[in-house]
Amino acid sequence: MIKSSWFKILPLALLALLPAPQLLANEGSIAFVGAIIIDGTGADPIENGVLVVTNGRIRSVGPATAVTVPDDAETVDVRGKTIMPGLINAHGHVGGTLGLERDHYNTDNLLRQLSLYARYGITTVNSLGGDEEEGFALRDAQLNADLDRARLFVAGAVISGNTPDEVRDAVNRAADLGANYIKTRVDDNLGRTPKPTPEVFEAIIDQAHIRRLPVAVHLYYLDDAKAVLKAGADLIAHSIRDEQVDQELINLINEKGVCYVPTLTREISTFIYESEPDFFSDPFFLKEVDPQVLEELRSPERQSQLRNSASAQQYKIALEVAMDNVGALSDAGVAIAMGTDSGPPARFQGYFEHMEIWLMVQAGMSEMEAIHAATGKAAECMNMSDLGTLEPGKWGDFIVLDENPLDDIENTRTIESVWVAGNQVPSP
Numbered sequence: 001m002i003k004s005s006w007f008k009i010l011p012l013a014l015l016a017l018l019p020a021p022q023l024l025a026n027e028g029s030i031a032f033v034g035a036i037i038i039d040g041t042g043a044d045p046i047e048n049g050v051l052v053v054t055n056g057r058i059r060s061v062g063p064a065t066a067v068t069v070p071d072d073a074e075t076v077d078v079r080g081k082t083i084m085p086g087l088i089n090a091h092g093h094v095g096g097t098l099g100l101e102r103d104h105y106n107t108d109n110l111l112r113q114l115s116l117y118a119r120y121g122i123t124t125v126n127s128l129g130g131d132e133e134e135g136f137a138l139r140d141a142q143l144n145a146d147l148d149r150a151r152l153f154v155a156g157a158v159i160s161g162n163t164p165d166e167v168r169d170a171v172n173r174a175a176d177l178g179a180n181y182i183k184t185r186v187d188d189n190l191g192r193t194p195k196p197t198p199e200v201f202e203a204i205i206d207q208a209h210i211r212r213l214p215v216a217v218h219l220y221y222l223d224d225a226k227a228v229l230k231a232g233a234d235l236i237a238h239s240i241r242d243e244q245v246d247q248e249l250i251n252l253i254n255e256k257g258v259c260y261v262p263t264l265t266r267e268i269s270t271f272i273y274e275s276e277p278d279f280f281s282d283p284f285f286l287k288e289v290d291p292q293v294l295e296e297l298r299s300p301e302r303q304s305q306l307r308n309s310a311s312a313q314q315y316k317i318a319l320e321v322a323m324d325n326v327g328a329l330s331d332a333g334v335a336i337a338m339g340t341d342s343g344p345p346a347r348f349q350g351y352f353e354h355m356e357i358w359l360m361v362q363a364g365m366s367e368m369e370a371i372h373a374a375t376g377k378a379a380e381c382m383n384m385s386d387l388g389t390l391e392p393g394k395w396g397d398f399i400v401l402d403e404n405p406l407d408d409i410e411n412t413r414t415i416e417s418v419w420v421a422g423n424q425v426p427s428p
């Protein structure tokens, strides 16, 4: 039976005559009662579910008939709503961008962006490069039940260099700082810059593994994907965009249990501002965007520059290849984790993750597959053992939605509230 907090249903005047509600006596239990619950494991949703969070972590979850709500819990009536885990962005960047400028890395900017992500329901961000001391400090401070912004994991500086010795030193520096991931790039930026040699990227992967750290690789070409997988790469951090994936790639990625992060919105960001994008009139976008940024992106000079940019036009074609490859890899059973490469200028943190999930469905994944890729599967890919699913013992990071995203994936945008460690993420 659904139980309401007694003090919530009393008129205010009467409440004033009673002793103060004993919120502290319940050790912080909150029960969310009556929603459809998508638990992030890929399992069928729970109808009329109950989710109980105690001291920041999930105490119990299941159908109302199977979960006992603690007597002293505060209850929240979420009948008609859908609860799903907070989204995990497996490839973001945090702290550097202000407006359309880079190089503004500091604690205030990190916290501003982590709150922005959280308001959009992205409760964990795996930052793959550009992370400095302040980011590591916030990562270290987040294992507490008072948290109400997105969690951050960090890679430190992107590893690059000309010789194996140089890159081994760079890996050691990131590892000594306490990086969660090592990030490197094996790419020539559409032929414009030199690509690292195999001996260099093999040294990066080897040294990272000596330091017991996984390696995420930025890449573009199918051949490079095969080469880095053979060298032991642990995460493909972007789509393969030069040609269709083949069976050899599928076998390599599946045999090694490597996850693939499509970052389809990264391609979108390279060309979409050549004219006014549809999302510039989406209230879900407009509620957080800086009007100054919008104005700059609307400038005719900027638009025509992009229309005449060979790389922007090339990446537009690359998006089509990337979309085909996401569909093919998903069909082949490859583990896909949602990631956007959001954070750099005009890659909008929060909004782009919802666009990414929608694009994954356009590419052929089912709604449930896309949700799984953005929650439990992403956590598995990142070795985040206490995040990503709504199961006992995990952190209470979740979104309450007005509409069910299994009916229409765009319903991930119908956010009623976001919770991190059982704390409601505040409005700005």
Ligand SMILES: [Zn+2]
Residues within 6 Å of the ligand: 091, 092, 093, 128, 129, 341
């Ligand atoms: Zn990136």
